[in-house]
Amino acid sequence: MAITPNEVRLCQALREEDNHKANVMKEIIRLENIRRDFTVGNEIVHALRGVSFTIQEGEFVTIMGASGSGKSTLLNILGCLDTPTSGEYYLDGVSVRTMGKNARATLRNRKIGFVFQNYNLLAKTTAIENVELPLMYNPSFSASARRQSAIQALEAVGLGDRMNHKSNQMSGGQMQRVAIARALVNNPALLLADEATGNLDTRTSFDILVLFQQLHAQGNTIIFVTHNPEIADYCSRNIVLKDGRVVSDTYNDNILSAAEALALLPVNDD
Numbered sequence: 001m002a003i004t005p006n007e008v009r010l011c012q013a014l015r016e017e018d019n020h021k022a023n024v025m026k027e028i029i030r031l032e033n034i035r036r037d038f039t040v041g042n043e044i045v046h047a048l049r050g051v052s053f054t055i056q057e058g059e060f061v062t063i064m065g066a067s068g069s070g071k072s073t074l075l076n077i078l079g080c081l082d083t084p085t086s087g088e089y090y091l092d093g094v095s096v097r098t099m100g101k102n103a104r105a106t107l108r109n110r111k112i113g114f115v116f117q118n119y120n121l122l123a124k125t126t127a128i129e130n131v132e133l134p135l136m137y138n139p140s141f142s143a144s145a146r147r148q149s150a151i152q153a154l155e156a157v158g159l160g161d162r163m164n165h166k167s168n169q170m171s172g173g174q175m176q177r178v179a180i181a182r183a184l185v186n187n188p189a190l191l192l193a194d195e196a197t198g199n200l201d202t203r204t205s206f207d208i209l210v211l212f213q214q215l216h217a218q219g220n221t222i223i224f225v226t227h228n229p230e231i232a233d234y235c236s237r238n239i240v241l242k243d244g245r246v247v248s249d250t251y252n253d254n255i256l257s258a259a260e261a262l263a264l265l266p267v268n269d270d
């Protein structure tokens with residue numbers, strides 16, 4: 001049977017659309033029925049009871065839930081710091097379960113940037129040295145490339161003028177910026193934040209949220225674990241856990257601007 005020019009055109013259009021989808025939708029995370037049990041004495045605690053979701057490149061996701069709902073357990077698994085009791089986790093297409101400890105550590109170092117509530121910076125160490133740290137484990141970076149990347153990362157978080165300040169000479173907001181620069185320096189596929197604004201006053205929290213929104217706008221994939229429901233308004237998607245299960249997973253069509261919220265805050269808030 002002959003194919004008409006019109007059908008050829010239609011096939012071409014469909015193929016182009018598929019290519020387009022493949023280009024714009026890159027899956028960074030795939031969780032399939034993740035369970036994590038902890039044995040405590042004679043009892044088994046089911047911290048995660050079958051969690052499944054996928055996250056595409058460029059999403060800014062909050063993970064919320066009451067204390068004990070499994071947020072930290074999930075974050076540890078996403079960050080390759082812990083392995084599930086059962087289920088599959090694919091990070092950027094790689095099955096984490098099948099990897100050995102060393103391979104997992106390398107994957108973590110190359111693919112994931114962590115931002116913690118307590119900054120986790122080395123004290124008495126300059127901003128630039130703290131940011132260079134993740135690159136020390138990467139043999140493809142020379143000393144000068146390391147320095148150059150650290151400078152760029154610090155400039156990207158607005159600390160170009162604080163490179164040689166030591167951690168203990170900085171405010172909480174500045175320390176968190178250093179920590180974010182350190183998380184970004186490897187150009188990771190995924191940025192994981194655990195209560196990253198939990199120790200900061202309201203103004204500084206919004207300041208850091210502005211920075212996360214800028215990173216999101218530049219295409220970074222971010223997962224932000226928090227118990228503060230307000231933060232979901234500034235992100236593109238919100239996943240809620242309860243008793244180790246996902247009970248809600250919603251996309252936000254009306255992402256608020258953290259910069260606008262910051263401008264409306266009273267200046268003497270702290």
Ligand code: ADP
Pocket residue numbers: 038039040045046047065066067068069070071072073074
């Ligand atoms: P969240 O971060 O949401 O507060 P967690 O992930 O820390 O929740 O904890 C989920 C559940 O798993 C809780 O009941 C907690 O007590 C339990 N749990 C977490 N880590 C461990 C562990 N290492 N050993 C035993 N139980 C744990």
Ligand code: MG
Pocket residue numbers: 071072073
């Ligand atoms: Mg926790």
